[in-house]
Amino acid sequence: MPSLSFLHAPDGIVSMPIMIAMWVVTGVVVAIAVRRTNQTLDDRVAPLLGVMAAFIFAAQMFNFPVFGGTSGHLLGGVLAAVLLGPWAATLVMTAVVAVQALLFQDGGLVVMGANIFNMGIVGTLGGYALYRVLAGILGGEQRARLPAAAIAAWTSVVGGALAMTIQLGASGTVPFEIALPAMLGVHVLIGIGEALITVAALAFIGVTRADLFRLRDTQAV
């Protein structure tokens, strides 16, 4: 299907062993996320999981132009993790990717494990870990929430793209050294959009419902 258009990786571009390996890792991490969420999630946060999933789905439909006939869209993992905590955010991202593949034929079914790994694990758990480190360095989450989230959001997109590139290279789809500059060149710019939208959404929540930021940390950890 040469005219196929896609936002997430379709089937056919990642080799079977890599796709299986990604399913195994993703399955383990999502199982941990379910368990951790079950241990820590406050029932007041439940509607926010739904809101965040709906928002990320909608925002991912909004492709913004980047340069030279290329577009990008929100990932949303860092945004979700800052508000909901990393484990619940992983479940949100997993569900978004799954619904996009099953209902909207966006992203392949067999490669779904890799898509969840790249966006829901690298982009979300990895992005959140970086966010916490940066927030600590920059003087605490209260003061440094937006700058830390901006850098983490940018890095989450670049990191997810890097993971995808490694999978493509390991699959023999495209030589790693050819894919790497192309993927990073585009996603370095898409990451700027990610940082802007993440900061705008967090600033909006900060103005309208700053108390929601406390929900994550009042959950038992």
Added chain:
Amino acid sequence: MQTDSQRTTPRRRGWVLGALVIAIIIVVAAAFLASGDPDGLERVAEDTGFLDAAEGSPFSIIADYVFPGMDGPMATIVAGVIGVAVLFGLLWLVGRMLARRRGAGPAPR
């Protein structure tokens, strides 16, 4: 019993509804304004020559965010609203199932 935990509850349905309205507005805006250009991965697939390796789905429900039998922005809006509703409902249920009742008690820590 006006406690801190009550104040941090997403108030009534107001904020949740407002956030869903924002999601729908984004869907409508996307239907009219979103860039039709290939996204980062698709562009790289084109440029480095593996686009043809992409396989379509064995089935089609609301492929490409276009509701079947409709066309124009409305098809995208209907598709997007369905996606927003499905994901909100799904994750709200998952949250309800996984969450433990803590809101009523004193906040831990």
